[in-house]
Amino acid sequence: MTKPMSSPDGNRPGREDDHLPRKALLISGIMVLAILAVCILPVSADAPTVTISDYKVSPSVLMPDTLGTITITIENTASSASVSESSGPITTNTFQTVKTTDINVNIQNVHLEGNGIDVLTKDFSQVGEIGPGQSIPITFSIESPDKSGIYFPEVWIDTDGGRSTKYPIPVNVDTAIGIQKKAILILDSSLTGDVNPGDEAPVNLTVTNAGQFLADDVTLSIANVSGTVAPKTSDLYHLGTIGPGGQKTLNLVLLTDKTANPGLVQVPVTIGYTTIDGTPTIQTADIDMMLKGKAELGFVSVDTSPPRLTENDPFDLTIRIENTGTGDAKQVSAKVDLPAEGTKEAFIGKITPGNDAPALFLLEGMKGGDYPYNLTVSYVDDMGAHTLTRQMNMRVPPADRSGNIILALIVLGILGFLAYRYWYLPSKKGDGTFPWVKKN
Structure with missing residues (x-):
């Protein structure tokens, strides 16, 4: 039997050919997984709720x-x-x-x-x-x-x-369940009389607890309204504790600026307190103050035209009236009660603060002498209607009659001389008859 031939490295012939199917299978598997990876879309999301x-x-x-x-x-x-x-x-x-x-x-x-x-x-x-x-x-x-x-x-x-x-x-x-019960502070302010810019304004403040729990450590802070109103003394006041339904009062004085425009001024007030559970609470309120301008009328000068009056000659009387107050003087009129014919009442109109206006009277002549008279001025300001009366005096120099007296003296002298010459002397030296009397 013939033995198979061996390779130089000692391996059997055909060993490399055995690995080829395995590599092909591995590559094919990878390709299949890649295709599946492309086709499968993994989604991560929350379900809609x-x-x-x-x-x-x-x-x-x-x-x-x-x-x-x-x-x-x-x-x-x-x-x-x-x-x-x-x-x-x-x-x-x-x-x-x-x-x-x-x-x-x-x-x-x-x-x-x-x-x-x-x-x-x-x-x-x-x-x-x-x-x-x-x-x-x-x-x-x-x-x-x-x-x-x-x-x-x-x-x-x-x-x-x-x-x-x-x-x-x-x-x-209609149940109280779930309705928060708390302190409710209400501020009420009242002023005594009208307030004129530049005057002090006494104010009475009343703080009432309309809630169902107490308010502790209650404080009032009065704001400074720049150029208009400011507290006279302190701007922070401590009222202590106010129980349900209770109230506390405070009297203070506010200063008003004389240059402030008349009208409504709201002075902010901050109310601070602590609730029963220790929670700091702040409320805001206002002090409503109505500033009303007050006119103050005076007299600047009194002039006549001509400056030197003459008995029984017509003349003009001019009286200048000024307003030194804080409000407009409206519907201003003036009249005099001099015993003379002519225009004795003048309508001026409006005089604003810091200004003056003339009242002109056209009068007929009067006899010489001193004439006391009343000047009556009527006007209206924010405070209402007013009437001002002032007593004044006018002197009319009497006419100069010295020339008539001298002429009368001359005439009397001439008459005396003629009487002496033609009556007294003949009567004394003769038989007492006048020269023009014939003797028998």
């Missing part, structure tokens, strides 16, 4: 047999899906593609089961799709029952795939 993320009952407490609304917010809790695609041989050079796809939820029907509450709105059917993280509000009209209590209507939500969600909504019908 919905939840009630928020709800609101309006009003928060219903009275029996009254209407209201329930608004729910439906949210899709699903996230976006990550889809991976792989191809090529499974080596270090494997290629991979990641694609993101949104998962929507399709809402088929939304129903509100009353459970004692009368639901007036029909079901919402075929609401539609909402994407991941998106939400949609749904509102139902309801009517409360005639009995007080806490009711729990349920929201039923049906989606594709037969999934459903139920969520109870508490509805309060």
Whole structure:
């Protein structure tokens, strides 16, 4: 029998040919796995679900047999899906593609089961799709029952795939359950009389606790309204503790700026207190102050034209009136009661603060002498109607009659001389008869 020939390396002839089928099978398997890897798409995603993320009952407490609304917010809790695609041989050079796809939820029907509450709105059917993280509000009209209590209507939500969600909504019908009891501080302010810019304003403050629990460490902080109103002394006041239904009063003085414009001024007040559980609380309020401008009229000058009056000659009288107050003087008029004919009343109009205006009177002549008279000024400001009267005096120099006296003296002298010459001398030296008398 002939022995098979041996190869130089000692192996039997045909050994290399035996490895070829095995390599082919391995390569074929790898290719099949690669094809399967390309065809199979592994998906990692959350199943689409919905939840009630928020709800609101309006009003928060219903009275029996009254209407209201329930608004729910439906949210899709699903996230976006990550889809991976792989191809090529499974080596270090494997290629991979990641694609993101949104998962929507399709809402088929939304129903509100009353459970004692009368639901007036029909079901919402075929609401539609909402994407991941998106939400949609749904509102139902309801009517409360005639009995007080806490009711729990349920929201039923049906989606594709037969999934459903139920969520109870508490509805309060005329009960104190769930209503927060707390201290409620109310500030009331009162002023004594009208406030004129530049004056001090006494203010009475009353803080009342209208809540059901006490307010501890109550403080009032008065704001400084720049250029208008400011506290005269302190701007922070401590009132202590105010129990339910209790009140405390505070008297303070506010300073007003003289240059402030008349009108409504609101002084902010901050009320700070601590609740029964130790929670610091702050409330805000206002002190309403009505600033009313006050006019103050005076007299600048009194002039006549001509400056030197003459007996029985016409003249003009001018009196300048000024306003030194903080408000406008309106409808200003003036009159004099001089015993003379002419215009003795003048209408001026409006005099603003810091200004003056003339009152002009046209008068006929008067006899010489001193004439006391009254000047009466009427005006209106924010405080109301006012009348101001001032006593004044006017002197009219009498006419100069010295020339007439001298002429009369001259005439009397001439008459005396003639009497002496033609009457006295003849009577004294003769028989007492006048020269023109004939003797018998």
